[in-house]
Amino acid sequence: MTEEDRNSIKNLIYLCSKHHEEIDKINPDKYSAENLRKMKEDHERRVDNACYSCVGFPELEAVTEYIINSRKTAMTDDTQNEFDKIRLSEKIELNHLTECDHDMIENALQRAYLVKRFIEERAQMDSDFPAMLKAGFREHYYALFLRGKRGHDLFEGMCGYVKRPFLDECGKQYAAQAVLAYLFEACDIFERR
Known part of the structure; x- marks a missing residue:
């Protein structure tokens, strides 16, 4: 993955500091790239659904x-x-x-x-x-x-x-x-x- 791809909006996931540390430092093996992508997609879908309701x-x-x-x-x-x-x-x-x-x-x-x-x-x-x-x-x-x-x-x-x-x-x-x-x-x- 290039540096540009790594920092693209499609690849980034925004987390609070507690969960950022959990995923990157404490239990990195527990969270695969596929699992994180799914979490991100599910969250974005929930946000979009809530926003479209207005x-x-x-x-x-x-x-x-x-x-x-x-x-x-x-x-x-x-x-x-x-x-x-x-x-x-x-x-x-x-x-x-x-x-x-x-x-x-x-x-x-x-x-x-x-x-x-x-x-x-x-x-x-x-x-x-x-x-x-x-x-x-x-x-x-x-x-x-x-x-x-x-x-x-x-x-x-x-x-x-x-x-x-x-x-x-x-x-x-x-x-x-x-x-x-x-x-x-x-x-x-x-x-x-």
């Missing part, structure tokens, strides 16, 4: 309004098509996303039913809402694509785009990820080359 309609409204209002160009007929679908695993593979991206999408999709319901309810008040949301999403995707972003870098750019205005608001950041994951799964944008 996503509701107010958070989704803030995120979707940001995406819609950040559009610079008018909608085209292409952006007004219905959402298309291919299998999620195919789309992840097609886009060369990392295991970390896959985990984020899987976790965020726990709230997909809420995002879908929110979009459907907003569409009853404003029939253009789904198309405007898709157009804002598509516009930023293409801007990143034209700058040469692909795979993980492109997906990370999309995550940064939807989370940027909500850096101090945890619930809205998770709502942003839920909207992005929903659109990643439901929209054909990540299927095109």
